Amino acid sequence: xxxPHLPFSSTLDLxxxxxxxxxxxxxxxxxxxxxALFIRHxxxxxxxxxxxxxxxxxxxxxxxxxxxxxxxxxLFFPGGDIGSLSVHGTVNDVAMSGAKPLxxxxxxxxxxxxxxxxxxxxxxxxxxxxxxxGTPIVTGxxxxxxxxxxxxxxxxxxxxxxxxxxxxxxxxxxQPGDAVLVSGSIGDxxxxxxxxxxNLQFSTQIQSDSAALHGLVAEMVAAAxxxxxxxxxxxxxxxxxxxxxxxxxxxxxxxxEAAIPIKPAVQAACELLGLDPLYVAxxxxxxxxxxxxxxxxxxxxxxxxxxxxxxxxxxxVIDDPNRFVQMHTAFGGNRIVDWLAGEQLPRIC
Amino acid sequence: MKYISxxxxxxxxxxxxxxxxxxxxxxxxxxxxxFCGGHTHAIFRYxxxxxxxxxxxxxxxxxxxxxxxxxxxxxQAIELAERHGVILCSYADMLRVPGGEGSRPAAALPPSxxxxxxxSRPAAALPPSVAVAGGRxxxxxxxxxxxxxxxxxxTRDALNIARENPERQVVFFAxxxxxxxxxxxxxxKQAKAQGLKNFSVFCNHVLTPPAMQAILDAPEPVQIDGxxxxxxxxxxxxSRPYETFxxxxxxxxxxxxxxxxxxxxxxxxxxxxxNDGRCEVENEYSRAVSPEGNLKAQAxxxxxxxxxxxxxxxxxxxxxxxxxxxxxxxxxxxxxRRFSLTASDAQDVKGCECxxxxxxAKKPQDCKxxxxxxxxxxxxxxxxxxxxxxxxxYWSYGRLRGSVAAASEVP
Numbered sequence: 001x002x003x004p005h006l007p008f009s010s011t012l013d014l015x016x017x018x019x020x021x022x023x024x025x026x027x028x029x030x031x032x033x034x035x036a037l038f039i040r041h042x043x044x045x046x047x048x049x050x051x052x053x054x055x056x057x058x059x060x061x062x063x064x065x066x067x068x069x070x071x072x073x074x075l076f077f078p079g080g081d082i083g084s085l086s087v088h089g090t091v092n093d094v095a096m097s098g099a100k101p102l103x104x105x106x107x108x109x110x111x112x113x114x115x116x117x118x119x120x121x122x123x124x125x126x127x128x129x130x131x132x133x134g135t136p137i138v139t140g141x142x143x144x145x146x147x148x149x150x151x152x153x154x155x156x157x158x159x160x161x162x163x164x165x166x167x168x169x170x171x172x173x174x175q176p177g178d179a180v181l182v183s184g185s186i187g188d189x190x191x192x193x194x195x196x197x198x199n200l201q202f203s204t205q206i207q208s209d210s211a212a213l214h215g216l217v218a219e220m221v222a223a224a225x226x227x228x229x230x231x232x233x234x235x236x237x238x239x240x241x242x243x244x245x246x247x248x249x250x251x252x253x254x255x256x257e258a259a260i261p262i263k264p265a266v267q268a269a270c271e272l273l274g275l276d277p278l279y280v281a282x283x284x285x286x287x288x289x290x291x292x293x294x295x296x297x298x299x300x301x302x303x304x305x306x307x308x309x310x311x312x313x314x315x316x317v318i319d320d321p322n323r324f325v326q327m328h329t330a331f332g333g334n335r336i337v338d339w340l341a342g343e344q345l346p347r348i349c
Numbered sequence: 350m351k352y353i354s355x356x357x358x359x360x361x362x363x364x365x366x367x368x369x370x371x372x373x374x375x376x377x378x379x380x381x382x383x384f385c386g387g388h389t390h391a392i393f394r395y396x397x398x399x400x401x402x403x404x405x406x407x408x409x410x411x412x413x414x415x416x417x418x419x420x421x422x423x424x425q426a427i428e429l430a431e432r433h434g435v436i437l438c439s440y441a442d443m444l445r446v447p448g449g450e451g452s453r454p455a456a457a458l459p460p461s462x463x464x465x466x467x468x469s470r471p472a473a474a475l476p477p478s479v480a481v482a483g484g485r486x487x488x489x490x491x492x493x494x495x496x497x498x499x500x501x502x503x504t505r506d507a508l509n510i511a512r513e514n515p516e517r518q519v520v521f522f523a524x525x526x527x528x529x530x531x532x533x534x535x536x537x538k539q540a541k542a543q544g545l546k547n548f549s550v551f552c553n554h555v556l557t558p559p560a561m562q563a564i565l566d567a568p569e570p571v572q573i574d575g576x577x578x579x580x581x582x583x584x585x586x587x588s589r590p591y592e593t594f595x596x597x598x599x600x601x602x603x604x605x606x607x608x609x610x611x612x613x614x615x616x617x618x619x620x621x622x623x624n625d626g627r628c629e630v631e632n633e634y635s636r637a638v639s640p641e642g643n644l645k646a647q648a649x650x651x652x653x654x655x656x657x658x659x660x661x662x663x664x665x666x667x668x669x670x671x672x673x674x675x676x677x678x679x680x681x682x683x684x685x686r687r688f689s690l691t692a693s694d695a696q697d698v699k700g701c702e703c704x705x706x707x708x709x710a711k712k713p714q715d716c717k718x719x720x721x722x723x724x725x726x727x728x729x730x731x732x733x734x735x736x737x738x739x740x741x742x743y744w745s746y747g748r749l750r751g752s753v754a755a756a757s758e759v760p
Contacts, residue, residue: 267350273502324748331609332359333396335746341725 012036017116024110024144037120038140041127046103046138054103054138059162066093067158075122075152077196079189079207080283082155083126088212088283089234090159091133095214096230096286098169098221099161104130106140106157111150122153133212135159161214166225173228174249178317179295181288183216183302184209184310185261186238190280191269206265211284216307220288223301229289232282239278239337241287242325252320255337257330259314278327279340289317356608357395365613366400372620379405381619382709383577384561386413386737387607393746395609405616408571408709409739411560411664412579414525415442416707416731416738419661422553423448424693426522427486429551430496433688436514438507439488439522440529441500442735447485447728449695485698485729504536511540511548520684524553528581530673531646534653537675537682551684552675555660557582558590559671563662564708565598571709575619577605577612580634585650587642591630599628606634653679663697663731664707698723703730706739713743720744 012032022029039047046054068089075082087104094101106126110119130137137157188209195204213232221227229249233241238260246253262277270277284307290298295313302308315327325337355361373379383389389409392398398407411417427448430437492498497517501507504521511519523533533550540548557579564570578591583604591602601622605615615633622629632638653676660672675683697703701723702716713719713732723729725741732738736745 264350268353271350271353329395330359331357331395331397332362333399335394335396336748338725338745341741341745 012116014116014120019110019112019114019116019119019144021112021144021146024142030142034142037116037123038142041120041123042106042130042137042140043127044136044138046136047140052139054105056103056138058102061165062099062163063160064094064097064099064163065158065160066090067156068093069154069156071151071154072193073151074193074196075118077208078192080210081122081125082153083122083124084129085208085210085283086155086157087126087129087133087135087137088210090157091135091212091214092232092283092286094159094161095212095217096169096232097161097163098167098217098227098230099163099214100218101133101135101159101161101214104135104137104157104159106137106155108140108142109150109154109156110142110144111152112144112147114152119153122155126155129212133214135212164221164225167221167227169221169227169230171229171231171245171248172250174245174251174253174289174317175228175291176251176317176319177292178228178289179292179313180242180253180255180315180317181290181295181299181302181311181313182233182238182261183213183286183288183308184284185263185266186233186282186285187262187266187270187277187280189283190237190275191266193281194273195269204265204269206263206269209282209284211307213284213286213307216302216305217286219301219305220298224290224294224298226294227288227290227298230286232286234283235281236340237277237279237281238287239276239325240340242337243323243339245287245289246320246323246325249317250321250323252318252323253315253325254318255315255325255327257327259312261310261312278337292316353608356606356610358610361610362400362613365610365617369400369405369613369617369620370402372617372624373402373405374624375402375404377404377623378574379620379623380408380572380574381405381577381616382408382410382564382571382573382575383605383612384410384412384557385577385579385582385607386416386735386739387580388577388605388612389413389739389742390737391607391609391612393742396746397609397612400613401616405620408573409706409712409742410576410709411564411662411707412526412557412582413732413735413737413739414529414555415446415735416703417555417560417662417664418443418446418524418553418731419663420447420449420695420697421661421693423487424695425690426551427488427491427496428690429520429522429684429688430488430491430498431494433518434497435518435520435688436497436499436510437488437520437522438499438501438510440502440524442737443522443524444489444492444498444500445487445728445734446731447487447698447734449486449693504532508536508539508545508548511545515547517547518687519548520688521548521550522553523550526555526557526579526582527585527650530554530650530654531585531643534646534649537653537679538649540682541679549682549684549687550675552654552673554654554673555662556671556673557586558594559668560662560665561594562598563665563668563671565600567665567708567710569710573600573709574623575601575603577615577619578602578630580604580606580611580638583632583634583638583642585643585646587640588630588632588638589640589642595628595630601628602630604630604632604634604638606637652676662707664704698729701730703732703740706732713740716740720748
């Protein structure tokens with residue numbers, strides 16, 4: 001090992017130190033931060049090349065690329081943190097094309113005064129998530145903004161991946177008659193985040209479902225290469241994703257409320273806060289639309305995977321020029337599941 | 350979910366549907382006003398109207414606190430945040446309600462003339478309010494332009510914000526019917542006990558019984574046969590206050606819970622009263638409402654608030670003795686006394702039927718703006734903002750029932 005050591009005058013104080021403007025200035029302090037934190041934890045050969053870009057061979061086939069900015073508050077929450085989330089978010093966006101994700105990049109925007117101990121905790125978590133997903137972080141960037149101009153840390157990740165031959169997954173391929181599946185219980189992430197916000201003083205055991213879904217996707221496309229649509233229902237929740245898919249494919253979607261998996265604790269928290277769980281964010285779930293004749297097979301594959309064990313068929317794609325998403329309620333009526341207007345806000349009485 | 354799912358049981362709904370169909374006399378109409386936005390929301394969210402016979406119809410009442418607040422009061426809240434530079438704390442729905450036009454209400458006073466101006470952040474620190482492209486202002490737009498507007502879940506949050514920001518003035522934008530009044534009273538008592546110098550309340554608390562009377566006293570009153578009475582309001586005031594109303598107006602009232610089975614059960618109770626020619630206050634929501642209500646909460650409210658002579662309601666106009674104001678003993682915590690506020694004469698958007706809809710005189714689809722220029726993304730009137738507003742409920746849940754054009758589905 002011949003590490004290119006710079007003659008740093010002192011070691012980085014990862015216990016009590018803070019980010020300061022020099023960490024983004026391009027000088028020694030920045031080099032030290034990158035060396036002692038990012039390279040150390042993300043450790044991989046491509047990153048160690050020390051270039052401003054990562055250079056790698058690619059297999060033949062269709063590549064996909066996706067990017068995702070992460071600005072979550074709080075930075076640490078039950079079931080994850082901004083670091084693991086920033087890996088899962090982009091891995092999932094790449095995977096929703098059916099692709100195998102290969103590499104990630106990471107851009108950090110740090111706020112002056114942010115504790116280095118917190119930053120290291122985030123970087124370690126990010127490195128662990130990337131290692132577990134098999135998607136090394138091969139290039140990156142660090143900027144520092146003045147105190148008050150950021151919110152601790154923002155992380156943007158970009159991922160690339162390659163789609164296996166014969167797979168053609170896109171949001172515009174839903175057809176009337178198709179089945180709509182969801183990979184597990186909805187709303188866990190959003191409720192976990194809200195419960196950990198300081199002004200909401202209620203406690204819950206709910207953990208974020210933040211997870212990388214490409215393993216699950218790989219098994220699904222292996223079993224049924226002609227899956228029509230995949231999407232992860234993140235911001236805006238299941239309702240928003242279904243509306244996006246209905247609009248893109250110019251179809252309607254009809255779902256059955258009783259079939260949608262949801263944890264009682266999530267349901268209860270939503271009741272308390274006046275939220276509709278259909279609109280609450282997920283970070284480790286996917287929606288799948290496939291031909292009805294493949295639905296049972298896909299469902300079986302999903303249920304045999306740890307991240308899809310609570311998967312369910314929740315509805316069907318229908319012909320509807322209005323592109324409405326509608327729901328048969330557990331009460332016996334029908335209603336529209338509309339686009340979310342503004343933020344989902346609690347009712348006041 | 351225990352104690353919730355029981356009140357949303359499809360099986361029980363089937364039983365009630367049959368009972369209502371049997372009880373409803375086909376020779377007559379049953380026009381029932383559900384007073385609260387919570388009822389409206391339940392009716393739409395669960396499709397309760399679908400389960401009713403043709404001759405049983407719901408008329409949506411004004412019981413949505415966000416909806417009944419007049420534009421002038423919203424403008425004053427915006428003024429507090431913008432011109433007086435306070436931290437304005439509000440319940441969430443209020444943030445999106447459109448106020449007046451983008452122009453400033455009257456001429457802005459120089460900051461030095463503001464009472465308590467020494468404590469408040471100088472108005473000059475904020476960009477002058479400009480006419481917002483697209484017309485109407487709201488607290489959310491004011492926030493985007495730099496005003497310090499914060500969403501809170503409870504009065505406790507607002508008190509905490511005041512404690513954490515001793516150098517700033519913090520105003521709680523208090524709205525709501527009798528349900529939300531006791532927490533405001535408690536917050537004021539706590540602020541006084543702790544000598545919080547930087548906390549005050551912009552009081553907009555309104556009362557339910559006067560609104561019910563106003564609907565029936567209107568020059569051309571809407572035909573209403575009976576009322577589904579407020580549920581959460583009645584947990585505070587009890588069922589007794591409606592007895593004088595029933596005696597005076599000869600309309601039956603059934604205090605109805607907010608779950609869909611509550612609404613159906615209460616509907617059946619009203620139908621039976623009407624069939625029997627009875628006219629009584631009945632309490633369907635007996636699991637939470639007693640005749641006398643919550644005496645502790647009433648005492649706290651009485652200690653802090655007194656009756657206002659008159660208050661403007663959106664849709665109902667100026668109603669005597671229909672709202673509360675802060676008692677002189679708590680004057681130090683009254684934002685209306687602490688800050689000078691401009692009386693704006695802002696008008697509703699031309700063509701907006703919110704006033705008639707709030708009186709039950711019109712349905713959302715009778716409004717020319719509904720679903721065309723007025724949508725939840727870009728509300729023209731308050732009824733399109735709150736999920737308890739009739740327009741938002743029609744838009745979000747009701748379009749399947751035909752008649753309403755699909756409009757653009759692009760968010």
